[in-house]
Amino acid sequence: xxxxxxxxxxxxxxxxxxxxxxxxxxxxxxxxxxxxxxxxxxxxxxxxxxxxxxxxxxxxxxxxxxxxxxxxxxxxxxxxxxxxxxxxxxxxxxxxxxxxxxxxxxxxxxxxxxxxxxxxxxxxxxxxxxxxxxxxxxxxxxxxxxxxxxxxxxxxxxxxxxxxxxxxxxxxxxxxxxxxxxxxxxxxxxxxxxxxxxxxxxxxxxxxxxxxxxxxxxxxxxxxxxxxxxxxxxxxxxxxxxxxxxxxxxx
Numbered sequence: 001x002x003x004x005x006x007x008x009x010x011x012x013x014x015x016x017x018x019x020x021x022x023x024x025x026x027x028x029x030x031x032x033x034x035x036x037x038x039x040x041x042x043x044x045x046x047x048x049x050x051x052x053x054x055x056x057x058x059x060x061x062x063x064x065x066x067x068x069x070x071x072x073x074x075x076x077x078x079x080x081x082x083x084x085x086x087x088x089x090x091x092x093x094x095x096x097x098x099x100x101x102x103x104x105x106x107x108x109x110x111x112x113x114x115x116x117x118x119x120x121x122x123x124x125x126x127x128x129x130x131x132x133x134x135x136x137x138x139x140x141x142x143x144x145x146x147x148x149x150x151x152x153x154x155x156x157x158x159x160x161x162x163x164x165x166x167x168x169x170x171x172x173x174x175x176x177x178x179x180x181x182x183x184x185x186x187x188x189x190x191x192x193x194x195x196x197x198x199x200x201x202x203x204x205x206x207x208x209x210x211x212x213x214x215x216x217x218x219x220x221x222x223x224x225x226x227x228x229x230x231x232x233x234x235x236x237x238x239x240x241x242x243x244x245x246x247x248x249x250x251x
Contacts, residue, residue, distance in 0.1 A: 003233055007222035010186055015214035017190035021197020028198070038199065045195045052188040056220055059181070063227035070230040070237055077164055078241035081106050084157045085249035091140070091150040098136050103249050105133060109165070110246065113231060114239045134158055182221065189217050 025033070085102060088095040137155060142148040193210065200206045226235040 003222050003225035003229065006182075006225060007218045010221045011214050011218035013186055014189050014193050014217055015211055018193040018197040018200075018210040018214065021194035022200060022202050023197075024194070025198050033198065041195050041198070045192055048188050049192050052185060052192065055181070055185050055188075056217075059185070059224050060220065063224045067227040067230050067235070067237075073164065073167075074237060074239075075241050077161065078245040080157055080161050080164070081242070081245040082248055084154060084161070087150050087154045087157065091147055091154070092143075094140060098133065099249070101133055101136070103246060106242070106249075107246050110239055110242050113242075114236075134162070186217075186221070 085099060088099045088102065137151070137158060140151055142151055193214065196210065200210070226233045230237045
């Protein structure tokens with residue numbers, strides 16, 4: 001989902017609801033907007049606003065947790081990359097070509113995860129070259145106990161990297177902002193702004209105030225959507241940990 005377009009749509013919907021409330025006020029008889037009616041409307045609006053705030057807070061918290069989990073995954077992957085390269089180096093000169101292929105594999109993975117144009121679902125999907133690298137490691141023949149120990153550590157680490165790639169790919173496929181929940185929250189906010197418009201005098205100050213309120217809600221939705229798309233948009237997760245690891249293993 002395009003976060004900017006959806007955010008603008010949310011702003012238009014909520015601000016339009018406030019303007020609709022102002023227009024509706026002219027058509028409602030004054031007897032329907034007496035003090036008792038105002039009290040009931042304000043009470044219902046307060047309940048709706050509280051519920052909406054709780055749900056928005058829950059969504060922000062959930063999206064932040066999701067975003068932070070991706071940050072942690074990237075940091076762990078960078079650490080595993082450096083560890084695998086050091087184990088290959090410690091094994092001996094027999095792994096020189098494997099280290100080169102491994103660095104190329106990681107660099108290609110960075111290009112796939114942070115693409116310029118390719119869809120993220122395709123970009124994150126693990127490639128067959130990783131299976132070839134694992135096969136080459138399996139064919140290594142240790143000459144002493146030290147190489148045997150190094151190989152026994154290398155294989156689980158490469159397997160963990162492969163599993164991490166699949167985990168990132170599957171989580172991207174399965175986790176997203178619940179669109180139905182987004183529609184419900186926006187409709188609640190629209191109802192609140194309609195009630196505001198019913199009792200707001202139509203002057204420039206009120207219009208600007210309502211526009212600012214709509215912008216705040218739209219910004220909250222925008223932030224939620226951005227954090228649910230951690231490799232795209234303004235809040236895209238940095239590739240610095242991985243690129244630093246690549247520079248380190250290519251020295």
